[in-house]
Amino acid sequence: MSDISKMKNMTFPIPSFAEWKQEVEKSLKGKPFEKLYSTTYENITIKPIYTRRDIESLTHVEQYPGFPGYVRGTRPNGYIQEPWKVSQEISATSPQEWNEIVKHDLARGQTEIHIVLERLGFPVISLDDMEAMFSDISLDKYSLRVDAGAQSLSFLALFAAYLRKRQMPFAAVRGTIGMDPIGTLAETGHLSFSLASSYDVMADVAKWAKNNMPHVKTIIVRGEPYHNGGANAVQELAFAFATAVEYINACLDRGLAIDDVASQIQFSFAVGSNFFMEIAKLRAARLVWANIVQAFGGSESAQKIAMHARTSYFTKTIYDPYVNMLRAAAEAFAATIGGADSLHVSPFDEAIGPADEFSRRIARNTQLILLEEAHIANVIDPAGGSYYVETLTAQVAEKTWKLFQQIEGKGGIVKALQDGFVQAEVENVAKQRKDNVKKRKEKIVGTNFYANLAEAPIQKANKGSEKAFPFSKVDEENVAQLQAGFRENRWIETAIFMAVRRATAQEIEAALKADEASINVKPIQQWRLAESFEQLRKAAEVHLEKHGARPTVHLINIGSIPNYKTRADFITGFFEAGGVAVAKSEGYHTAEEAVSGALEANGTHYIICGSDESYTNMVPAIAKAFKQAKPNAKLYVAGKQPADVEQTFIEAGVDGFIHIGSNCYETIVSFMKEMGVALDE
Structure with a gap:
């Protein structure tokens, strides 16, 4: 025992960086030390080792979570009192099927109801559809996340009409029902109505939500269109923040205050396979957003970013698809370490076709294992203080800010899209990625490395096939009444009033599309590495x-x-x-x-x-x-x-x-x- 006590009290000399480097050079056997350095797609040089010296100039390292700057989190307690929301996107072939799936998944660990209307699998046309979807679902118990795209006004109007029929107070609803017209423009290259009209609707809905649905955000800023085009982490952040600033300016011009606008915005970022880069990306996002809102004069509370994350579609494969489970798990781990407020984990068969019960369960349980078995939520900012992560966070933030300012100098994100600057920037990185995959410098397990020609492929319906849905006839009288209200800039109140009277989503959208001043740009091609x-x-x-x-x-x-x-x-x-x-x-x-x-x-x-x-x-x-x-x-x-x-x-x-x-x-x-x-x- 005396020997053990003596051993406990012994210390070892701490080697210096020079001593360590000397030993490394010996092990390299004549190869240059610089061979250990690498360069990322963000043009950031990654060193083989980081020390305290690397973070000495970083002021945010000494901050605590929940305090301005918010690099280390927007909440002092991190996930301890309130974990991230398990926000799995759910689609189906009908409102009734969707209702059954949602109830099934909520009973098994999902904590947020998540809809992307463009991928929902059926159109939400009428109040009857809304009633079928949300039948026997306690909307006061679960938050709701709806990426409504171009249908934001019509969906929110039908949803509000449904709540009124149920006599459920608007204030009881929490979550996000949001629009992102610039994201749609970047992804598809087209908007069927003008950005000015979109901004009119956006500002009107934001004002209405502040007074009627104070716990619901109505603006979404998506980074996924850029990520899925091959963009690097810096580009995804910079283009997203330039989009958010465009929305802020549009809403300020229409009478909102900065705190009111900022509190209505939720960001959505993809989380890719570069584990530490993705952690740094989410942490840098909090810092950059806080600086932007502060520059507008926003309060400390308004400087807190609301951030959803989804594991990357870009990294998923059709062949050897079960490996996607491992990819999604690593990406989800990065998202939670990075501090996302809510998370969607890709079903492993996402690139093949619609998810089934098994792939939904595996994706959902990936989150639950991180929460319940890996205990990720028990530590506040587990990446905090890491020499590597803190340095990388600062580098990503600095480069993001520089690119963001460059876009602003070009007249903003819309002008940059119209001029092709954004597309060219993304295409430049996409070309590097494609070349590296083709040369197998970037490895995709089961695809360009360790392919298994004997595997039996998963057979599903063609994901890209378009399904025709029957639509009800448009009532021109309803459209005329909607247009009359819209001309008076009463967008959401008019839409709700008419939805209660059984106006359809088609009629609301037809009234919006009366504005012929549409906008077109070159779309950012959406693709996958494999x-x-x-x-x-x-x-x-x-x-x-x-x-x-x-x-x-x-x-x-x-x-x-x-x-x-x-x-x-x-x-x-x-x-x-x-x-x-x-x-x-x-x-x-x-x-x-x-x-x-x-x-x-x-x-x-x-x-x-x-x-x-x-x-x-x-x-x-x-x-x-x-x-x-x-x-x-x-x-x-x-x-x-x-x-x-x-x-x-x-x-x-x-x-x-x-x-x-x-x-x-x-x-x-x-x-x-x-x-x-x-x-x-």
Whole structure:
């Protein structure tokens, strides 16, 4: 026992940064220390280690959660008294089905009712639809989040009419029923009515909500259209904040005070796969927003950001989709560490089709495990004080502020969209992402790395198919009455008055669309990282169905297993990423054996795999004999060789080299075209 006590009292000298660096350089064995640095899509340099010195100039580190600046959270108690809202988006094929699903999921841990009208699965047209949707649901017990898009006014009017019929006080409702016209414009490239009309509605609804639904926010600012276009974290934040400032100015011009506008805004951000970057993004968002509202003269309370998060659609895959569960779990972890107020976790089959009960349950339980088993909510700002996270937070905030000011200098977000500045900025990063995926510098497990060609795909209805819904006939008299009220700038009161009298959403929207001054911009293309390789996999599968076999490359392995295995495994993974089968061989010890075995395979594309030492004599011999016997076949060598060696091999008949620096996607496309695989079906 005395020895243990003595050990407890012993201390070890703390190494200096210089001593640590010296040891690291030894382990690098001659490679430069700078090799440990990396650069993100945000053009932020990531160091291999962070120390106290990195955060000495950061004033917010000494702040406590719940105090201005709000980097460490808008609430002093974090999640301890009130956890984030489990806000899973729910869709269905009818109001009745939606009602049953919502009741089912609320009974199993969901804490916020979440609707995105454009993805709801059915139109909300009438008061009857509203009654069917919310039948037997206690709206005073659960918050409501409705991303209403262009239907914000009509949905809110029908919802208010439903509450009046139920004799439920408006003030009992809490949550968000919001519109985001600029987000819609960026995503689709079009608005069917003018931004001026949208702002008129926005300001009128905000005033009405302040007096009638004080616990409901009516403006949503979405970062997802930029994230799903390939934007980096800084761009997503900067474009979102520029949008919010546009809404603030529009509402201030229409008679609202800054505190009234700021309190009506909820932000929604996607959370991607770069774990620490996403944590820093959400923390930086609080700091930047506080500075913006403060610049408008807003109070400390108004400076607190309301922030919803959703795990990224951009990172999800169609192939090996169960890996999406792990992606969503890591992204949800980042969102909760970052301090989101509410969270939607992507069902693992999101990229394939509508969620079913199983995928909804897994997504919902991902949140519940973080809350109930991982106890994330028990620590206030768990990332606070981390040298790395705090430094990254400050860097993201600084770059966000700089880009935000650049947009403001161009006349604001709408002008920047009309001029194509925003689209060009996003496309620049998107191109980098696409290139890195195609070169496999950015790894997607189960897609461009570790693909499993034997997996059985999940079959669902085509997500992109448009479903036609029957619409009721528009009553022109109702439309005329609505237009008369709208001309007097009584938007929400008129819409509610007419909804109580059974006016439909179609009629409310028809009255709005009387304004012909629509706006168009180039849309930001929405895509997913895995799409390029998924297209190759699909082409290979169609080829299999038509011809009974996948497009195939044949290996010519040289020497014993240890001699060729590393490169054979690399080539196998390389081509399977595109759905191409790889026919393996035993190790050949002579050029004659190799050529004889290759000719028996009766293929069109061959790749020699072995060590650099074994290549020296065997590759030229194999290439000459092989090309004489099969001049139309293609012959490649696995691995990068010195320029003079490559030239020698080419002169012997080798067609090319495949190595870690090769563009995997372009290589497979070239092979498939030569094999007669149709890539455009």
